[in-house]
Amino acid sequence: MPKSARIDASAASAEDEVTRAVLRRVEESSEGRMRELMLSLTRHLHGFIREVEPSEAEWMAAIRFLTETGKKCDERRQEFILLSDTLGATMLIDAINNRKPEGATESSVLGPFYQEGAPAYDNGADLADAATGGERVLIAGRVIDLDGAAIAGAELDVWQTAPDALYAAQDASGDSFNLCGRLTTGADGRYWFYTRKPVSYTVPGDGPVGAMLSAAGRHNWRPAHIHFKLSASGYETLVTQLFTDDDPYLGSDAVFGVKDSLVVHYVATDDGLRLDHDFVMTAAS
Ligand SMILES: [Fe+2]
Numbered sequence: 167m168p169k170s171a172r173i174d175a176s177a178a179s180a181e182d183e184v185t186r187a188v189l190r191r192v193e194e195s196s197e198g199r200m201r202e203l204m205l206s207l208t209r210h211l212h213g214f215i216r217e218v219e220p221s222e223a224e225w226m227a228a229i230r231f232l233t234e235t236g237k238k239c240d241e242r243r244q245e246f247i248l249l250s251d252t253l254g255a256t257m258l259i260d261a262i263n264n265r266k267p268e269g270a271t272e273s274s275v276l277g278p279f280y281q282e283g284a285p286a287y288d289n290g291a292d293l294a295d296a297a298t299g300g301e302r303v304l305i306a307g308r309v310i311d312l313d314g315a316a317i318a319g320a321e322l323d324v325w326q327t328a329p330d331a332l333y334a335a336q337d338a339s340g341d342s343f344n345l346c347g348r349l350t351t352g353a354d355g356r357y358w359f360y361t362r363k364p365v366s367y368t369v370p371g372d373g374p375v376g377a378m379l380s381a382a383g384r385h386n387w388r389p390a391h392i393h394f395k396l397s398a399s400g401y402e403t404l405v406t407q408l409f410t411d412d413d414p415y416l417g418s419d420a421v422f423g424v425k426d427s428l429v430v431h432y433v434a435t436d437d438g439l440r441l442d443h444d445f446v447m448t449a450a451s
Contacts, residue, residue, distance in 0.1 A: 185212040234374040247278060248375045251421035252386075264405075269312055271446045274407040274423045277393060279333035280325060284346040292360040293324065293347040300329035300362035303432055303439040308355040309396060310446055316355025317447060320398035323348050324359070327390070331367040363432060363439055364390040366415050379420070386420045389413035391428075394445070401447040408443060 185208065192204045220228070238245035250256045256275050264273040287293065294300075309320040325346040327333055334342040349357045370376060371386040379386050391407040407423060408430045409416060416424060432439040 181216065185209075188212070231374050231378070238373040243370065243373075244278060245370075245373050245375055248369060248373070249378075251275070251369070252375055252379060252384075254422045257422045266448055267312065269446055270448045271404055271406055272425045272427050273405055274391075274425065274428060275421065276395070276405050277407075277421075277423075279335040280323075280393065280395065281335050281343065281346060284323060284325065284343050284348050287347045287349055287359060289349055289352065289356070289358050290360075291347065291349075293345050294328075294360070294362050295344045298328055298344060298362055300365070301439055302360060303363050303441060304358065304360055304435075304437070305392070305441045305443065306356070306358035307443040307445065309351045309357065309398065310355055310444055311401070312446060312448060316351070316353070317398050317401065318351055318353045318355060320351045320355070320357075320396055320401070320445075320447070321348055322351075322357055322445075323395040323397075324361070324392060326361065326364040326392040327367050329362060329365060331365050361392070364392050364410065366390045366413055369420050384420065385415075385418065387415040387418070388421060389415040389419055389424060391423070396445055396447060398447060400450055402450050404445065404447050406445075408441070 188208045189205060192201060192208060196204055235245045235249055247256070250259075260273055260275050266272060292302075294302075309317045309322070311317055325333065325335075328345055334344045334346050337344075345361060347359065349359055351357050366387055366389055368386045369388060371379065376386055390410040390413045393407050394404070396404040396406075407428060409424050409428055411429050411431045416429065430441055430443055432441050434440075
């Protein structure tokens with residue numbers, strides 16, 4: 167065997183031995199779910215390293231990136247959630263944890279801008295403060311079950327961007343609920359409210375995740391959408407978003423939240439734009 171082949175063979179065996187040693191250690195010391203998680207993490211992490219063979223400088227850059235991601239987090243900013251979102255991990259976790267039967271409204275992520283305690287409105291209310299610009303829209307529909315039966319008393323918690331592309335949760339005062347509100351369906355399962363057509367917005371691009379997106383040739387835009395969190399006694403809570411069909415970023419959402427069934431069309435009427443949409447909830451198991 168030539169000398170270079172011997173070096174290759176010996177290096178390959180040392181590389182494999184590291185992985186085997188870690189797996190053995192986990193098998194000897196862990197149990198249950200922790201054991202399962204650590205074994206899989208080891209296999210996938212070592213597999214990733216083996217596949218891309220990072221230089222030591224690249225590995226240090228990766229560690230610096232994660233360090234900076236942690237340092238960017240504070241009370242109002244969660245850079246690790248943004249990292250999870252932009253890698254598609256949040257949507258994958260959402261998909262795995264919210265498997266729904268055919269015909270049920272699909273879920274999407276809650277996102278970072280949900281605020282509990284939005285004001286309760288009667289159907290027909292306008293969720294926008296008087297000074298809010300933008301295109302006024304009427305959103306109306308029913309909340310029903312898989313058989314098409316009305317769900318009475320379902321609560322729709324709604325939040326979205328203002329025309330300046332910001333959520334109320336991003337208001338410096340911290341107590342704005344503009345374009346946020348809770349509505350409740352009547353006996354016929356119907357809901358309706360006025361709001362403003364949502365606009366596209368960017369997820370934060372001034373931190374390490376923004377730098378990662380730029381380096382990977384990606385933008386940080388999300389297509390326009392309205393968030394909904396529906397709850398009703400006896401039904402699974404439904405967290406979802408409705409995406410505007412004429413948005414330029416529909417096919418390249420920075421956080422991969424778009425599903426075809428959640429893309430909606432606003433119809434022009436004499437009274438402004440209108441969107442009719444029914445939500446289908448599944449019974450709690
Ligand atoms: Fe959003």
